[in-house]
Amino acid sequence: MLTDYYHKIAHYLTDTFGANFIFLIILLTTGVSIVYFIIISYIITQMDKEYFLYKNGGDNQITDDVHIKKSYLSSKNSGIRYLVNIAKIIIGVFLLVCGIVMLVLPGQGLITMLIGLSLIPFPGKHKLEQNLLGRKSVRSSLNWIRAKANKDPFIFD
Numbered sequence: 001m002l003t004d005y006y007h008k009i010a011h012y013l014t015d016t017f018g019a020n021f022i023f024l025i026i027l028l029t030t031g032v033s034i035v036y037f038i039i040i041s042y043i044i045t046q047m048d049k050e051y052f053l054y055k056n057g058g059d060n061q062i063t064d065d066v067h068i069k070k071s072y073l074s075s076k077n078s079g080i081r082y083l084v085n086i087a088k089i090i091i092g093v094f095l096l097v098c099g100i101v102m103l104v105l106p107g108q109g110l111i112t113m114l115i116g117l118s119l120i121p122f123p124g125k126h127k128l129e130q131n132l133l134g135r136k137s138v139r140s141s142l143n144w145i146r147a148k149a150n151k152d153p154f155i156f157d
Contacts, residue, residue: 052129
C-alpha cells in the first residue's frame, strides 16, 4: 500500500516537473543544507560559553567590554543601533521560521529555532529558551559542535 502511494507520487512529480528539475531541486537543497550547517556551526563556535547563563534577575550578565560598546553605540550612533536591532529581529524571525520548517525537513530545527529566538526580544524569551535548552539532544548537539572546534562547552543554568 505504501509503495503504491510512493509510486503514484513519484509518477505525478516526474510527469509534472520532469526528472531534471527534481534532480536540480535535490542538489540545491543538499547544497543549501551543507552551507547552512557550516554557517550555524560557525555562529555556535563564536558564541561565548556563558551565553545561556541568566543572571541578575532577568538581565544577561554584561561584561565591561560589552557595556563600553553599548554606551559608545548609544551615545554616538543611536540610529545605527536601531538598524542593528531591526536587522537582528529580522534575522531572528527568519531563523525561527526556518527552524520550524526544519522540524519536518532535513536540518537542525531545534538549534536553528534556539538561535533565532536568542535574537528576538519578547516577553517569556528566557523561559522558552530554557525549555529548548532543557532537551538533552539540543545541549549535546550544541556542545558537540563546540567540541569539534576545540571550544569549551556551553555552561547552562
